[in-house]
Amino acid sequence: MENLIKSKILENSEALFGTVVDEQFIQFQKTRKDVQGDLTLVIFPFVKLLRCNPADAGTKIGEFLVKEIPSIGGYEVVNGFLNLVIADNFWLDQLKEMHTNPDFGLAAPGSKPTIMVEYSSPNTNKPLHLGHLRNNFLGYSVAEILKANGHTVVKTQIINDRGIHICKSMLAWEKFSPVNAKGERETPQNTGIKGDKLVGKYYVEFDKRFNAEAKTIIAEWENGAFDGYSSAVKEEFIRLTEAKAGKDEKAVKGIDDKIKDLAKNQTTLLREAKDMLVKWEARDPQVYLLWTTMNSWVYEGFGVTYKEMGVDFDKLYYESDTFLLGKDIVIEGLNKGVFFKKEDGSVWIDLTADGLDEKLVLRSDGTAVYMTQDMGTAVDRFNDYPDLSGIVYTVGNEQDYHFKVLFLILEKLGYSWASNCFHLSYGMVDLPEGKMKSREGTVVDADDLMAEVVESATEMTKERGHIEGLSSEELEKLCKMIGLGGLKYFLLKVDPRKRMKFNPAESVELNGNTAPFIQYTHARIQSLLAKSGTELTDVNPSGINESEKEIIKQLTEFPSVIQEAGRDYSPSVIANYTYELVKTYNQFYQSVYILNEPDESLKMFRLALSSNVAKVIKTAMRLLGIDVPNRM
RNA sequence: GGUCCCGUAGCUCAGCUGGAUAGAGCAACUGCCUUCUAAGCAGUAGGUCUCUGGUUCGAAUCCAGACGGGAUCACCA
Structure with a gap:
């Protein structure tokens, strides 16, 4: 129109x-x-x-x-x-048109270029937490929304499987894991602990011992015992200690941190971890075996969590595979004059002309940094998928600078696709008490949280649901749908770019702008449709009222809402649209008869209207990764 | 300190490609279940859109500055 x-x-x-x-x-x-x-x-x-x-x-x-x-x-x-x-006829025609189209709102599959969506990409040393939930739900939903816009989408993640941090948990397990009667150290099998949690436990263990050892060293130094340490270290310690005199509290704390770093570098634990990394790079069989074993525990543990989240990936990339390619690209860029080498052998790029800084792309010892592997991974992906037009990186906004630099480097290296790389930068998730801090133990574990919301949904459903005749499997499925749906919706309804506050109590709410509210409306409509039992063919009422017209208007907006959500990479657009639609429908539902409407033609029209609302709800929620029930 | 992001009702958030009297939900208060699922609906109350300038017929929206909050500036990832 x-x-x-x-x-x-x-x-x-x-x-x-x-x-x-x-x-x-x-x-x-x-x-x-x-x-x-x-x-x-x-x-x-x-x-x-x-x-x-x-x-x-x-x-x-x-x-x-x-x-x-x-x-x-x-x-x-x-x-x-x-x-x-x-005129009413115009709206009626709109309704008839969408009524015959099961894919209403969706663009033809494959009608747009192929896009890769990267999300999740967690640190393999720590179990997934609340922040990862936002990341995963967001990435998954954006991938679905892009598909709905006609793109072919490849969902992927980069597995952070190499580096000193991995060696830390390996070392801690080897050194500190208790041995049972059978002579085995702790494994997921013999302890029943989820693989990612077990590895995470040893990462924490490393950190604890590491800090304790550093503390002991500092105590020695403070007592003047410097046996076994180089004179350079001794001098640095004395210099730093003296520098504290007369400084304010904040400056003293800064210096203390430096002293701590100095001591950490002298610990046996760190030296052993570094030795292990060197052995790993040399493919030492024993270290490699340990590495593959512990990684497999993590993957198994993450797999369980991903399944519960309802997310999946089409292709995985591993840093251990891509960092070497990154190094090749650095050499290539060095030859092209994009990068330059400093005297110590480290390789840099000068971005001062672009308003940024100089950035390291290869360490002086020739080992790769984060940027190196990210370059390698990007090139690898475009090699793997010749049709690929661009990559969407779902990564928190604390890495805005990193991606700005990465895309600029790729552009300077002459990759034409660099301009189609997009950093889907999302805000942090705060708790009512403020930031999540692992040191203060306020990190909300993903598995625990998902279990809690499902449990809460189960209680509520038993209390007020319409569950007579449901098998226990069906009931369990329903409660999962409600609990996880609520959690996903809570995290997705907010504009992804914005930092958001997560209130656990509100996330299991059932009223207002929540998934259960929307799911409930879908269930009510399905109940109507099941009871009506007739084919919805005759859609010719004598007239349509304001609330009916309003619903049709909102329904006709659905295709453009999907486009907007795709253009902005924003599931919140879909969430808010669906909420508005459902509110309008509920007003209608409460104000007129549908199934009990005596005028047959009007009844059919209202049922058709309801069925299209249900269809749009289902499609919209699917784009958010949320299922909707037929009864609840 | 440099760069970037954010600031809308008590709380959580929409609205931001400039358009009519700024909207929801939660919390508070009042009603509505002998008719299709009350996880619902109707209503009351709640605002200096952080502040100050500028552009415009018109600014929550665009521009500049101030204030407040956050992120980032590693041979960490």
Whole structure:
């Protein structure tokens, strides 16, 4: 309709305004609820052209449109806004059209370029937490939304499986894990501990022992015992200690941190971890075996969590595979003159001309840094998928600078696809008490949280659900759907770019702007449809009322909502749209009879309307990774 | 300190490609289940859109500055 009006005005602009008008002049907006009309044209832009007051300009355009477009039944000009009344038949036709289309709102699959969506990519030393939930739900949903927009999507993640941090947990396990009667050290099998949690336990164990050892060393130094340490270390310690004199509290703390770092570098534990990394790079069989074993525990543990989350991946990338390619690219870039080498052998890129800094891309000892492997991974991906047009990186906004630099480097290296790489930068998730801090033990574990919301949903469902006749498997499935749906919706309804506050109590709420509220509406509609038992063919009511028209209007917006969500990489657009639709539908549901409507034609129309609302709810929620039940 | 992000009702958030009287939910208060699922609906109350300037017929929205909060500036990832 908007396009029709637009083209009519553009075609006849000479006759109407005596000049050719720019398309920009034609601005539509939704008609306010308290005035008459279905679509509003803003007429301020035309006022100057017509050299008359807004009321006259509106009247002139209104008369023209009523004459030209049969579906426009009338108009009213209020305060410079032309409110157009569109005939019921137009809305009825809209409903009939979507009614016959099971894929309403979705673009044809494969009609747009292939895009890779990276998400999750956790540190393999720590179990997944609340922040990862936002990441995973967001990445998964964006992938689904892009598919709905016609893109072919490859879901992926980069597995952070190499580096000194991995060696730390390996070392701690080897040194500190208790040995049982059978002579075995702790494994997921013999302890029943989830693999990622067990590895995480040893990472924490390493950190604990590591700090304790550093503390002991500092104590020795403070007592003047420097046996076994180099004179350089001794001098540095004395210099730092003396520097504390007369400084304020904050400065002293900074110096203490430096002393701690100095001591940490002298620990046997760190030296052993570094030795292990060297052995790993040399593919020492024993270290490699330990590495593959412990990694497999983590993957198994993560696999369980991913399954519970309902997310999946089409292709995995491992840093241990891509960091070497990254090094090759650095050499290539060095030859091209994009990078430069410093005297100590380290390789850098100078981005000062672009308003950034110099950035290291290869260490002086020739080992790879984060940036190196990210370059390698990106190139690897475009090699693997020749049709790939771009990559969406779902990574927290604390890495904004990293990705700015990465994309700039790729561009300077001459990769044409660099401009199609996008950092989907999302905000942190805070708790009511503030930031999550592992040191203070306030990190919310992903597995625990998912179990809690399902448990809470189970209680609520038993209390008020319509669950007679459901098997225990069906009930369990339903409660999972409600609990996890609620959690996903809670994390996705907020604009991803914004930092958000996570309130555990609110996340299991069932009222208001929540998934259970939406799921409930879907279940009610399904109940109506199941009871009606007839094919919805006859959709010709004698008239449609305001609330019915309002629902159709909102339904017709669905395709453009999917487009907007895709363009902005924002599931929250879908969430908020669905919530509005459901609210409108519930008002309708409470104000009229549907199944009990005596007029057969009207009843069929209302059932058709309801069934399309249900269809859109189901599609929309699917794009958020949320299932909807037929009863609850 | 440099760079980037954010600031809307008591709380959590929409609205931001400029448009009519700034909206929801939660919390508080009042009603509605002998008719289709009350996990619902109707209503009351709650605002200096952080502040100050600027652009404009028109600014929560765009621009500049101030204030407040956060992130980031590693041979960490």
